[in-house]
Structure formats: C-alpha cells, structure tokens
Amino acid sequence: MGSINQLGVRDEQLREYLPDLPSGALDGYRKKASFDWRRMKLVYDNLASIKLKHDIWKFMENHPLFHHTDATLTLDEQRHITTKRMYALYNENFIPMEKIVEDPRVFQAESEAMFMFDSSLAVKLSLTFRLFSNTIQGSGRAHHYHFVEAAQKAQIGGCFALTEVAHGSNAKGMRTTATYSPEKKQFVLHSADFEAAKFWVGSLGKCATHAVVYAMLISKGKNHGLHTFVVPIRDPKTLKPYPGVVVGDIGEKIGLNGVDNGFVLFNNYHIPKESALDKHGGVDDNGDYKTPFKDPSKRFGAALGVLSGGRVHITSITTNYLQKGIVIAIRYSAVRKQFGAENAVEESPVLEYQQQQIRLLPYLAVTYAHRIFCNWFAVVHINMTINSFTGSETSSAARGMEMHALSSGVKPACGWHARDALQHARECCGGHGYLKAAGIGELRNDNDANCTYEGENSLLLQQTSNWLLAAWPRRHDLGPEDHPLGSLTFLENADATIASTCPWKTIDELTDPANIVQMYKWLTAYMLKITFEKVDKLKKAGKSNLEAKNESQSYNAVALSVIYAENYIVNHFYKTANDFKDPACRKVLLKLMSLYGAFLLEKHMATLYIGGYFTGSQGLQLREGVLQLCAALAPEAVSLADTLAPPDWCLNSVLGMADGEVYKHLQNRVMTYPGAMTRPEWWKDVVFWDSYIPSKL
Template identity: 75%
Template structure:
C-alpha cells in the first residue's frame, strides 16, 4: 500500500530531533548547504523518527541496556542478548496493525535495535518476525494458533534452510519429510551429519520451533523442497523432543549474542498439519496438490517469500556501514595532521584527497543503500501482506522471480560494499580505530556474516545471471509482465544501444547523473550480451549447459550480476533525488548520485575499454569526475553524517561522538577501562622472569 506523503514543518523536526552539542565539529557544520534534519525525510517519516526515538529513550533509561566496557564470555553474550530480546518484545513498540498502516515503521523498529546491538535485533527478527511471517505466508488457518503463541512469546521460532553440506543449492538439500498416508504423518529424517540443518539463528539455545525446509516425499516421489513447522523443544523445559538432536555451533567471529545452532532428525514423526502447504502439498491419501499448474510458478512464488531474508540483510548492511561512516568522517574532521609549508596550523585529515576518496564514496553509498533498502523493504512487506490476505495479483510468480534475481545480486553488492567501506573507515581512523572503544571493529566482524548467510555472495550471483541469460534471447519481446519491478529496462533498444560509443569528453559531462545512468544502461546490456555469447561459444565447443555456465562465471556472469544490481540501485537513487521536494537537500543528493555513480563506473573502466565504449583518454575524465565529486561533497560531509547518525548512546564510539571531542572521550576511556591502572594479579610472574629466571638460564 502507498503511504500518503506528509507535510513536515521545521518546528516539528526540531521538536523531535534535538540540537547537536557544540564543539570541535562546529566549523564544518557551518559549511552545510542544507538542513541536516530535513535530509532525514528522504527515507524517514515523522512516524519512523518518533518510533526510533521512543525505543532509544527506553533503552537508554533501562539498566539492562547499559553498555559493558570489556568483552563478555560467550554464555554471558547469549544470556544478555536473550534478556534484551524479551524485554524489547514485551514492550510492543509496534503492533502488527501499525505495520499494515505504514510498513516503514517495521524497518524503523529494526533499525533502532540494530543501532544499539545487532545481536538483539537479529534475535528479535528471527525468533518472532521471520518465524511468524513464514507461517502467515505459507500456512493455513490451522497454523494460526502458532502465530498467536509467538505474539505472546509462549514459543520462539527459527528458520532452518541451510545444511552442513548444502547452502545456496536449495534443490540439493537432503533433509526429507516422507508422508505416511495410513498414519497421516510425516517422518522427518537427516541421513547423516552432512544433512543436519545448521547456522540456524536463535536455534542453538532458545528456539522451541523451527521452520524447516525438507524434501517432501510421497508415494516414492520427491516433490522438492517444502516448508514444515517443527517443534524442537518443550517450551516448559527447553529439553529437545525425542527424535530431535539440537545444539549450539559455538563462538563465531561476530554476532555472538545470536545462538546459531544445528539440528538433526532421527525418524521424527510429525502430524500432517505440520506442512505449510498453501503453495503446494499432499492430501490425506498422499497425492500432490498445488494451485499452480506450472511447477516453476510455485517455485517462483516461493522464491518471492524466500527473498525476505536477503532483503532484510540489505538493511543490515546499510546499518553497519552507516555507523562506521559516521564515526570515521566525524573523526577525520577532528584529527589534524601536517599542513601547508610555513603554516603553524595543522590540517584536518578530511581535507586530504586520499582521505576523501577512501571515505566519501562510501558516504554516498550509504545514502544510496539506505534509501534503496527502505524502499525494497517496504515493497517486500507489502507483497508479504498481500500474500497473507490473499490479494496477490496474476504477476506474483514473475514478481517473485524478479525479486529473487534482484535480491540475489543486491545482497552481495551491499555486503561487499559494507565490508570494504567499514575496512576503509577503520584504516582512516589510524591506530585509534583499532581500539574496541572506537566502535568499528565489531561492525566489521558483525557485517562479515552478511557475505555468506542467506547465500554465499558469489554463488548467489549465479542465481541472478541464470535468470538474465534466460531473458536475453527474447529481449525484443519483453513486456511489463516479464519485469514487474522494472529491472530489465536496460534492455529497451539494447541492440541499438550497444552500437554507441561514449559521447562525452569533459569532466563536467562525466559528472552529470543522467550521463552516468546512460553509461550503466550500456554496461549492463553489454555484459549480458558478452555472457550469453560466452555461454553459447562454450556449448558450441561441446560443453554441457552446467560446465558452460560454470566456465563463464569469472569476468562474465559474476560481473553481469553485479552491474545489473548496481544499475538498479543507481537508477533508484537518481529517481529519489530528483523527486525530493526540498531544493537544497535535492542538490546535495544529486552530488551524492554523481559521486556514487562515477565511483562505481570507474571500477568497470576496463570493461568499457574492452567493449569499445570508452576510447583514448576519456577514462581519465571519469577518474577526474570522482575526485571532483569528492571535493564537492566534502563541505557537506559532517552535516550528511549528522543526518544519518544515531544517538551517541547507540553509536558507542569514543571517536565518533556528536560533540567532536574525540580525544577527551579517548582519555576518559583509557583511564577508566577496567584494570587499566592497576597491577595485574599475575605480576609475580613478571618479577620472577625479570629477577630470577635469567640466573638459571
């Protein structure tokens, strides 16, 4: 549903969003060419701002949400995250009916939690949201009592798809659910440890139920992957049921408040009602029934629902990068080093070109990702709600396939962008950025999971390229039905487009967003053509379809999927910037579009030259455009991160506080860190080796 645009006054914004403290960042804030509060409305509403403020005020005033200085033991991490999860859930900040009214509120609630503690946000999402949504999307009325139990926190769920030896290849899963007509039961079984469901968030210690994906077998026929709601543990004792072997995977690189687990089933009997069979299942006699005549349509509709995890990860990536870029840019404005000859004043490192090109493109990327994640998240929530109430249109299968293709490309792009951006932020903060108190290291570790869960990035990209390759041969016959989300618009007049060469030869022309958009259209069409021709040539050599696609991945299919996703993100960013009503904010957003687009395109420069689109030294103008765009964004950089930033309480960084007093906060942290000024308990070991041990050597 479309939410009506609201008129928001400056007074309303000032009432909701307090003034930032005066300090070391004042000089940069005075340079801002726009209202930092109003910039929030490019992806926020008054409702989302109010909700986040309400949640943050609650957290800041509750003793359970007090940050600890030192690292905790694993079990303590699990325990505190679980207590925080139930505390947040029991407050019911966002009833379901409010989500239906404005889906952006759901994302705002999630963001508020992520800004404080990603483990808590993930646990709330998995234990209650994804579990309940899966039942609503795939189940029937006799399953709804489980939704009511979740809403009352009587049970907790999880989402079990990945297996030890199978992840992205969903069709290769080995967990089976065999239907027994005489008993009207399914027997769920794991053949061995490799068939165990694993990496299941919230399963390790707490989940009582799981949404399990298993191969449905009836009358000796395998009907493919289907969903089942499976009791794992007794809610009153948390002891596993007979036939269920469930446990915790142990300590991870990050997100250790989340208890990722594994489960194996030993001929575990389930009632027939355990099947979430809205999209297809067996009747009492074991005969397979589905509302879809074409099995691919059923799979396509299921893929649309499955895309929810990847859509959610897009938001998560933007949250991590957002916090890192706020910290690094604020600190770069405070940190001073060197300066012009014969000058007694040192220069803020934010003024240096190399610092700008390492940070500011990722500031632009943060805005592009944030805006896109809010939009596609709202879209997916609406699609889910439509599916629940039965109002899906005839395009649901096509939309599901396109959503699957898009999310399989954009989730990797976001994961890798955050990975690279956060690492740059860490390095741009110098040695101080290595302190845990800087707040960047944990962001880096937590984001690392985004590159592998819900599909390892490189493998996911194959899902996208396979879909695109199936489209290329009928590019002249495509209709809106083939691409309900419009991601195939780059194929309009593709054959004519590919005859073009670059028409621009000045830096100014390479800074025009419309020109960058056109370059991306050419690039995406070119990569699809090249990949299709590569696959065809390999088949002509006698290779099977499998090996032809495998041997066309590097430099072809992978790049194709990436540029397809980048093209869609950039187009959405440009469209959003053009439509934003505040002129001053719009002008800055368009500068960010230029920086983001030129930064991305520069990485594909070799492909442009190979394809003949760029010739001579025109590529130098594209690089010059990136640098000039950085210098144009720099004066507004602090105001831009102020608009993004969560409260200092959530940012939790001695380097990135809103007052800019990085060194005062650093001094306070160093002097008050537990044990920093005391003699260690093992001091005698030092004295022994210094005084006695050498004489015995």
C-alpha cells in the same frame, strides 16, 4: 506550531525527535553545510519512522538492561543479555501488525533502531519472531496461524532451518527428509548423518522452541523436492528437546555472538501432517501431491518471493553497519589533525586530504544510495508479503522471480560495498580505529556474515545471472508484466544502446547524473549480451549447461549480476534525489548520486574500454570527476553524517560522538576501563620470571 516546509513536515516536529547537536570541534564543518541535516533525513524516512526510532532509543536509554559495558562478556553472558534485551524490547510491541500494514516503513525503522544499538539483538529478535512468523504466513494456511499467534505472545520462539552441514547454497542437495505416512497421517523427519544436520540456525542453539524446517518431501516413494514444515524442537515450558531431536549450540563465531546459532538432527521424528506449510504445494491425506500451480516453476517462483525476505533484510543490515561505520570515520576525520600548509598556524583536519576523501566520501555516497534503496526495497517486499497473505497479489510468480533475482544481486553488491567501506573506515581512523572503543571493528566482524548467509555471495549471484540470461533472447518481447519492479528496463532498445559509444567528453558531462544513468544502461546491457554469447558459444562447442555456465562466471556472470544490481540502485537513487522537494537537499543529493555512480563506473573502467564505449581520455576525465566531487562534498560531509547518525549513547564510539571531543572521550574510556590502572594479579610472573625456567644441568 510553525509553518510546514516543502516536505510536508514542520521543522519543529523534526527538532522534537532530532534535537540540536552539541557544540564543539565539529562546528566549523557544520557551518559550511548548505542544507538542513534534519530535512535530509526525510529522503529515506518519514515522520512516523523518525518518531518510532526516537521512541525505541529513549526506551533503551532509560532501561538498565541496555546499558553498555566496557569489558568483553563471556559467550554465555552475551547470549544471556541479548535474550533478555530481546524479550524486553519485544514486550513493548512498538510496531503491531496494524501499524506495519498502515505504514510499512516503520518495520524498517524498528530494524534500523535495533541495529544502531546492537546487531546481535536485532538479528535475534528478527529470527525468533519476524522471519519465523512471516514464513508461516507466506507459505502456510489458516490452520498454521496459531503458531504465529503464539510467537506474537512470545509463548514460543522460532528459527529458520535451511542450511545443512554439507549443503547451503545448493538447496536441491539438501538431505533432511520428510517422509509422509498415510496410515498415521504424519511426516517422519530424518537426518541421515551429521552432514545432513541443519546448521547455522540462528536462535536455535539455546532458545528456539520451534523451527521452520526445509526438508525433501517424500510420498509414495517419490521425492517432491524441498518443502517447509513447522517443527516443535523443545518443550516451551522446560526448553528440553523432544525425543527424536538432537539440538545444540555451534559455539563462538567471529561476530554476532549474542545470537545462539545452533544445529539439529532428527531421528525418525514424527510430526502431524498439518505441520507442512503447504500453501504452494503438499500432499493430501492419501499422500497424493497437490499444488495450485500447473507449472512447477510457477510454484517455485511464488515461493521465492517469500524466501527473498531474508536477502531483502540482509541488504538493509549491511547498510546499517555501513551507516554507523561511515559516521564514525567522517566525524573523526573532521577532528583529527595532521600536518598542514607550510607556516600554517594549525594542522589540517585529515578530511581535507585527497586520499582521505577518496577513501571515505564515495562510501558516504554509497551509504545514502543504499539507505534510500533498502528502505524502499523493504517496503516493496512487505507490501508483497501482505498482498500474498490477503490473496490480492495479481502477479505473484513474475514478481516473486524478479524479487528473487534482484535480491540475489543487491545482497552481494551491498554486502561487499559495506565490507570494503568498513575496512577503509577502520584504516582511515588510524591506530585509534583499532580500539574496540572506536566501534568499527565489531561492525566489520558482524557484517562479514552478510557475505555468506542466505546464500554465499558469489554463488548467490548465479541466481541473478540465470534469470537475466533467460531474459536476453526475449528482450524485444518483454513487457511490464515480465518484470513488475522494472529491473529489466535497461533492455529497452538494448541492441541500439550497445551499438552506441559514449558521447560525453568533459568532466561535467561524465559526472552528470542523467548521463551516468545512460552509461549504466549501456554497461548492464553490454554485460548481459557478452555473457549470453559466451555461454552460448560454450554450449555450441559441446559443453553441458552446467559446464557452460560454470566457465562463464569470472569476468562475466558475476560481474553482470553485480552491475545489474548497481544499475537498479543508481536509477532509484537518481529518481529519488531528483524528486526530493527541498532544493538545498536535492542539490547535495544529486552530487552524492553523481559521486556514487562515477565511483562505481570507474571500477568497471576496463569493461567500458573493452566494449568500445569509452575511448581516449574519457576514463581519465571520469577519475578526475570523482576527485572533484569528493572535494565538493567534503564541506557537506559532517552534516551528511549527522543525518545518518543515531544518538551518541547508541553509536557508542569514542571517535564518533557528535560533540567531536575525541580525545576527551578517549581519555575517559582509557582511564576508566576495568583494571586499566591496576597491577595484574599475575604480577609475580613478570617480576620472578626466572623462577619458572628449569635449572640447567
């Protein structure tokens, strides 16, 4: 059987699910690696999640529905094949609920496995079954669970209808209404006009039979704010909409076209009172509003923890795109050769050039930081959701509000990092990276949606900054109960921290992982202090709360929220790397953590100097440290990419295959592309072009 390594897993078990990589053009770099690429995977996975991904990929690989096609499908064909794949995969029930409860990491593993194959498939399955059911379980009660059971059996398909045509991020401005009728014990759903239509609803365009709809609950003439309802949209047996429902598909998008995003309007559509998901508040039979929370903000805070699930999931989605893109770019850069030293026998791989390194390797570090954080964050949210279901969550309001603030910060931070990384990856692959067959362009397009949905990033960050601004005056009195996830620990002794200056001068000191943690602590506390002071100054000058916060966004609140998110990820990465039990992997992980932190700190250089924390040449030393870390990690890069990579057939990139035979794969794809070497049917339009020009008078 073999001995168990320091990580508690037999290497033979890892080889079973992670077979040897093919020999080829990448062998030279793989021999330089100082760590075991299989063991490195255990920094964010465990054996159960590795096995699950292996099983899902094997199922897909052997199923004809999951074979890739070279030619671009029509919009309807994309919708169709994605739906068929969704049901084929969902029918296998790879992760029944009891398995998720036993080990929440398998939920994240299933998502990663699907995204590595096709993002539309992963998004559609998540929306149709996971998000729909989770919202009902989190906000509903026992009499709602028949919807969950029906979804689990795929008898119905769900969707999540929050955004409206004219309102998205401003949830309080939503105009869909649900007016309670005590006489009929029904709610009447109504959309005043097209601007009030629910829009961008994933899986609603063609397929969903039910929707979780957010609407203003009105009873006895009073608006009680936004509440959720389970609403039948289409007949599950015919897929025809019910009377009073106008539903359709919004059309082609710039990405994720396998997902049928739709719109829906309600024309005085009656639903039973039991349709209200009223765990956190609702009306009784007489129409009187009841809630278990005395403080309305507590009700909202408890609900926010459930609503954060979308943003938590999107944070992982951005990492999935980043993960695939960085694997492709690293492997290609290790194979692609250009120029070289004078009189050299061979050209040098472009990965050896400093500019290629600084455009890719910091994002390789970002990928590890985000993958480690997102897998952990998803487990935290899943456990929080399970505890909410069972009633064992003891600090739901505080945890829910912190989860809301943190997810509202990390979602934009991770989404923007993925956006930038994928653009660099595309460019670093040169002209070949522009080919669809390279696999990066679609990743870039699909990821773009993450910067907008579940809250446009810049606006979403206000949710984070508002929570932080409220915490600053209480910084001396905060306890663990105020931030159960520990995201406000940077406020411990904040005044003394802000008054300090950076004591480190050398490259080694400025890139030391523990010192980077301290630098980020100063940066986060300082940004909160100056943002609070600016808002306070504007208010004292007569500005309203809205005006003061609006005029404190650029350079202040937005930067604060991003830095707060980065600080949390930096700390989590450092702790995880430092605690990893394999010495060789730990050494490389700490280098990655140093590069991640130093790379991000360099982007905040102006603030470090403006605040007086940096003086003299510390900024230059930090930059030199980033370059040196890139050079030190270059020999490890291919094996680090191997750890992140899905199987070749799943990666589906002519530039990123594990054997490194880029030009052979490129030749095969070009030569076999449908119609590539045949005369076009419209050849006469080329030869006889002049016959189409009107005769001159």
